[in-house]
Amino acid sequence: MSLLTLEISGLAALPAAAAQVREALRGHSIICFEGEMGAGKTTFIKALCQCLGVQDEVSSPTFSLVNEYRDAQNQPIYHFDFYRLDTPREAEGIGALEYFDSGYLCLIEWPSRIEELLPPDRLLITLTVTGLETRELKIES
Incomplete structure (x- = not known):
């Protein structure tokens, strides 16, 4: 079920898109990011964390495999990148x-x-390259 689809016109549009996504996160702690290499997953997560008040880089x-940040309420946010894993056992x-x-929020x-390790209650954010700097972001539950 698609909850939200956004067209991101470039880097300057990331803060506004992150603010919209922040609202969609309410009530969810597991947020999965899919997209081809170079689609902008980490770049979008940076904008989202900034929107959540993260001061760390x-x-x-x-x-x-995992970085920990603190949001504006000093709550942990865990950021995972499982690209290099060969099996779920490593996670x-x-x-x-x-x-x-x-x-706590897990990105x-x-x-x-x-x-196979992911809980069923999660959001999926898919980033699709639509142009040199443009992306489509889709949130599904």
Whole structure:
């Protein structure tokens, strides 16, 4: 079921798109980001974290697998990048299930790599390249 579709015209449009997505997140803690390499998953997560009041530098956890940030209410936000994983067992090894059960916001890049570990109650955000700088963002539950 699609909840929201946004056309993002470029980097300057990211803060407004992130604000709209922030509203759609209410009541959800597991947010999955899909899109081809270079679609802008990490870039969008940076804008979303900024919108949530994160003061830390947001970067891809490609090698560490998970980064932790703090939002404006000093609550943790966990940012995962599972691109480099070969099996879901590797995610279990870093305690992914405990993070997912924490109730805190978990932003997950490449969730298809650990599909079997994900809870059914989650949002899927798909970023699709539509032009050199343009993207379509779709939120589904």
